[in-house]
Amino acid sequence: xxxxxxxxxxxxxxxxxxxxxxxxxxxxxxxxxxxxxxxxxxxxxxxxxxxxxxxxxxxxxxxxxxxxxxxxxxxxxxxxxxxxxxxxxxxxxxxxxxxxxxxxxxxxxxxxxxxxxxxxxxxxxxxxxxxxxxxxxxxxxxxxxxxxxxxxxxxxxxxxxxxxxxxxxxxxxxxxxxxxxxxxxxxxxxxxxxxxxxxxxxxxxxxxxxxxxxxxxxxxxxxxxxxxxxxxxxxxxxxxxxxxxxxxxxxxxxxxxxxxxxxxxxxxxxxxxxxxxxxxxxxxxxxxxxxxxxxxxxxxxxxxxxxxxxxxxxxxxxxxxxxxxxxxxxxxxxxxxxxxxxxxxxxxxxxxxxxxxxxxxxxxxxxxxxxxxxxxxxxxxxxxxxxxxxxxxxxxxxxx
Numbered sequence: 001x002x003x004x005x006x007x008x009x010x011x012x013x014x015x016x017x018x019x020x021x022x023x024x025x026x027x028x029x030x031x032x033x034x035x036x037x038x039x040x041x042x043x044x045x046x047x048x049x050x051x052x053x054x055x056x057x058x059x060x061x062x063x064x065x066x067x068x069x070x071x072x073x074x075x076x077x078x079x080x081x082x083x084x085x086x087x088x089x090x091x092x093x094x095x096x097x098x099x100x101x102x103x104x105x106x107x108x109x110x111x112x113x114x115x116x117x118x119x120x121x122x123x124x125x126x127x128x129x130x131x132x133x134x135x136x137x138x139x140x141x142x143x144x145x146x147x148x149x150x151x152x153x154x155x156x157x158x159x160x161x162x163x164x165x166x167x168x169x170x171x172x173x174x175x176x177x178x179x180x181x182x183x184x185x186x187x188x189x190x191x192x193x194x195x196x197x198x199x200x201x202x203x204x205x206x207x208x209x210x211x212x213x214x215x216x217x218x219x220x221x222x223x224x225x226x227x228x229x230x231x232x233x234x235x236x237x238x239x240x241x242x243x244x245x246x247x248x249x250x251x252x253x254x255x256x257x258x259x260x261x262x263x264x265x266x267x268x269x270x271x272x273x274x275x276x277x278x279x280x281x282x283x284x285x286x287x288x289x290x291x292x293x294x295x296x297x298x299x300x301x302x303x304x305x306x307x308x309x310x311x312x313x314x315x316x317x318x319x320x321x322x323x324x325x326x327x328x329x330x331x332x333x334x335x336x337x338x339x340x341x342x343x344x345x346x347x348x349x350x351x352x353x354x355x356x357x358x359x360x361x362x363x364x365x366x367x368x369x370x371x372x373x374x375x376x377x378x379x380x381x382x383x384x385x386x387x388x389x390x391x392x393x394x395x396x397x398x399x400x
Contacts, residue, residue: 001104001122001212002041003150006055008206009033010183011073011133023184031188034206036180038130038152040120043102045069045086046130053083059207068100072132073115091116111135119148126213128152129170133181136161140168147172149213155179155201156186159244160276162199167247167278177201178210194397197221199245222385222400224341225349228377229390236301238390239349246347248296249279252287254305285309291340297347303380304353307373310334316372317365334376341383352377354389 007013014033015024027033038046039056042065049055056063069082069089082089092098092108094116099105103123108116115132131137131153148170153161156179165171179201186192196202200221204210225242229235243249279299282290285306290298300306314329315321341348356374361367381387386400 001120001124001126001128002209003128003152003212004039004056004059004061004209005152005178005180005204005206006037006039006052006059007034007049008180008182008203008208009035010181011035011075012183014183014186016184019184021184023186023188026188027184030205032206033182036133039063039066040104040128041102041122043067043100044104044106044120046118046120047072048080048082048086048089050080055207059209061209067102068098068106070106070118071116072118072130073135092118110138112138117153122212124213128212129165131158131161134158136164137170140164140170142168144168144170147175150176150178150210152178152180154181155196155199155245156192157181159199159241162201162245163247163276163278166245176210176212179203191395194395195241198225198242201245221347223347224344224384225386225388225400226352226377226381226384227349227388227390227395228352228354228381230354233390234393234395235351235353235390237393238388238395239299239301239351242349243297243299243347244276246297247278249276250290250296250298251279251281252290252298252300253281253283254285254287254300254302254309255283288336288340291337291344291346291348295346297349300348300350302351302353303376304355304373306337307369307376311369311372316368319364322368330372334372334379338379338383341380350380350384352380 013035015027034051034055035049036047037049037052039061042061045066048069053063063083064085066086069086071089071091092106094108094110097105097107105121107119109119111117111132113135115135117129117131117137120128127148129148129151133154134157136158151165151171155162155177162171177200179196182203187195192203198221227235227239287300287306310330310333314326316326316330356370361370387398389396389398
């Protein structure tokens with residue numbers, strides 16, 4: 001089954017008309033995206049967008065053989081004029097199956113937002129799922145019979161849609177994930193590619209033709225990632241984004257609770273509200289044990305609080321205790337953690353803090369913590385396939 005993406009943008013395209021934002025001002029040439037529309041085997045058109053005839057011609061295709069035009073989402077603004085020769089655009093009721101003269105079968109998939117998703121099966125049995133903008137499949141409870149060969153949808157706007165499909169086995173290791181409906185809320189350029197790769201997805205330019213079921217190389221999701229940065233840099237949000245398309249994530253909070261500290265409770269509450277409801281939270285600093293067993297992805301936030309706990313255990317803040325076995329005990333605990341990171345088979349995203357940057361703390365204990373965190377960060381990073389530095393909300397790739 002051959003799929004041509006006549007457009008890959010949000011319904012109002014990219015750049016948006018008269019929008020002065022930075023994303024729209026840089027979306028020129030190859031970065032511009034028309035509203036998403038899919039042409040399947042030159043016989044089925046999913047979504048009718050302005051300029052569809054010319055978009056198909058630029059991609060080396062014609063709409064003259066289209067036998068069915070289906071809409072997925074409500075269209076705001078003036079109605080799109082139907083090009084001459086195309087059949088009337090329609091919509092299949094949820095759960096109904098439409099069989100085309102070309103041999104394709106189209107099943108309407110109910111969504112949790114206005115619109116309809118379409119599962120398209122080729123005569124050979126290859127299967128594609130197309131999701132409308134801002135929507136995810138509704139009512140997914142039973143395990144899927146088999147994974148889709150390709151899923152095309154709003155990966156940036158609705159990452160939970162991918163998580164839901166993964167949870168029931170509808171997205172598997174060889175499912176090709178294509179991100180569409182990309183608007184000015186999506187990061188531009190290389191940042192978009194990096195964020196999608198973390199989800200096992202990719203974006204393609206308008207006019208790209210893909211062969212569904214061709215089993216291309218699926219983007220490699222790094223097993224171990226370290227995200228570092230300063231205070232309020234956006235590092236925790238970056239770490240959470242890297243796992244938002246995965247179900248059953250275990251969020252490991254190393255900070256614990258602090259009785260009577262209202263500010264700390266408010267910070268913890270904000271983190272909890274931001275995380276998907278399906279994620280499970282573990283409040284522990286026993287990281288080696290979690291890393292040693294099989295299980296869903298781990299998000300560890302953060303290593304600096306883990307180090308604080310480790311130094312508390314060996315009374316590292318006391319010079320005499322530090323010299324009398326405390327340093328050796330901390331080295332052993334750190335080595336245990338690094339060994340567990342090296343040997344883990346789980347997907348791990350860990351958050352840490354950058355401290356120092358040339359500023360020398362005024363106390364011995366402050367300097368000790370700064371030095372030990374620097375050593376821990378370097379050792380942990382050495383075991384990771386990817387290391388990111390977050391500055392002012394922007395993630396810079398240091399490795400991977």
